[in-house]
Amino acid sequence: MGFEVWPEAIELGELFNEHGYELALVGGPVRDLLLQRPSHDLDFCTSARPEEFEPILRKWGHGFWDMGRKFGTLGAMKRRADGSEIGVEVTTYRRDTYDPDSRKPEVNYGDSLEGDLSRRDFTVNAMALRVPQCEFVDPFNGANDLNKKILRTPVDPAQSFDDDPLRMMRAVRFVAQLGFRIEPETAEAITRMVDRIEIVSAERVRDELTKLLLSDNPRAGLEALVESGLADIVLPELPALQLELDEHHRHKDVFEHTLMVLDRAIALETGPDGPVPRPDLTLRLAALMHDVGKPKTRRFEPGGKVSFHRHDLVGAKLTRKRLKALRFDHHLIEDVSDLVALHLRFHGYIDEPWTDSAVRRYVRDAGHLYHRLNRLTRADATTQNKRKARMFSEAMDDMEARVIELKKREDIDAIRPDLNGNEIIEILGVEPGPIVGEAYRHMLEFRLDHGPAEHDEAEAELRRWYAERSAQ
Incomplete structure (x- = not known):
């Protein structure tokens, strides 16, 4: 393949290889590599268990984190010579099973890279690059779909969306972000299964919608959101x-x-x-x-x-x-x-x-x-x-x-009356209370109508208003 791989990926791959473990760059970074798009974080999967590769990751990088440990994921940062940083996350090969009433997977470790790729959302994200040898792995023809700008699931779309309904929102987001179209069988499955999105938390739907809106072409994604029927549930006003x-x-x-x-x-x-x-x-x-x-x-x-x-x-x-x-x-x-x-x-x-x-x-x-x-x-x-x-x-x-x-x-960005509350109390000789607020609001209107006034002019207006109000 004609592309330049991140040196950090090669370096990490060599360390895993020395310990007898497989390591592969997966998902978005591989897709972005083929699209020649920048990728600021690298995702890997490995044959090693978290407790096995944790020492490698800690020694290689800094800023180690393990919030995803229960899902088999650990992360670290790597500081480059130019002072910039790159983040990496490494996950043990997985084969997930899902509760039909929840999108949270029950994590079961897998034993092969191909099996791990089969559980991913779309073929364009189910490609991998074994490191350090730079062997390209594409069991579901993701590169071909990438070339044709097609979104298709690696397995039967009904099964994929039933397992994780958020993938339907990710599909319309990728339409906006990548300029892709959803393959007909996949699009039909989304339309049939839109009700499944209701088990997904509002926060995760919000995050996908936000990414869609912040993309270069949100129009295409919003049209797909409406055409699929997803908008009827997540954004019915549209x-x-x-x-x-x-x-x-x-x-x-x-x-x-x-x-x-x-x-x-x-x-x-x-x-x-x-x-x-x-x-x-x-x-x-x-x-x-x-x-x-x-x-x-x-x-x-x-x-x-x-x-x-x-x-x-x-x-x-x-x-x-x-x-x-x-x-x-x-x-x-x-x-x-x-x-x-x-x-x-x-x-x-x-x-x-x-x-x-x-x-x-x-x-x-x-x-x-x-x-x-x-x-x-x-x-x-x-x-x-x-x-x-x-x-x-x-x-x-x-x-x-x-x-x-x-x-x-004048300072029209922060318009205030020419007299503050204490000055109003002193001039009118009143106690703090509703009358002060009423006077303050009147002087604000006076300021908006006439612009900034000298203190004597503002005081005269306040006394005029108070006398008129008292006479009522």
């Missing part, structure tokens, strides 16, 4: 966007529009030093979920028009509920839900440019999501009308330029 079009096509295919918005949002991600570095899970999830409120809010109006009133707020609630069910991080859930709730906020600017007060409120409400919200808003403008598209883009450019100018004059 297939629900496939609304039936009315006969006159007066509204867009929301599912297709969503995928287009996702593509456009990804194109607007920035470099590592930009405000929204690629890949950005928050922006991509927001683009995916921004219109999930439309099916529940669709109304057919007189004259054949279709409306989706308040779909932004309804969508934010649905987004929060779904991401919680998938066990996403609390902060991510709040950020994505807020972006969905705010994604229509800018649209009024096009008809009539906002006052400085309105711009300040937009920036305040967006908070740390300001740059993501602007990118989501731009991505959502998918009109084919060139004049409308140009007007929208120019309006967005204008608003962003105004924000930059305002920032030169």
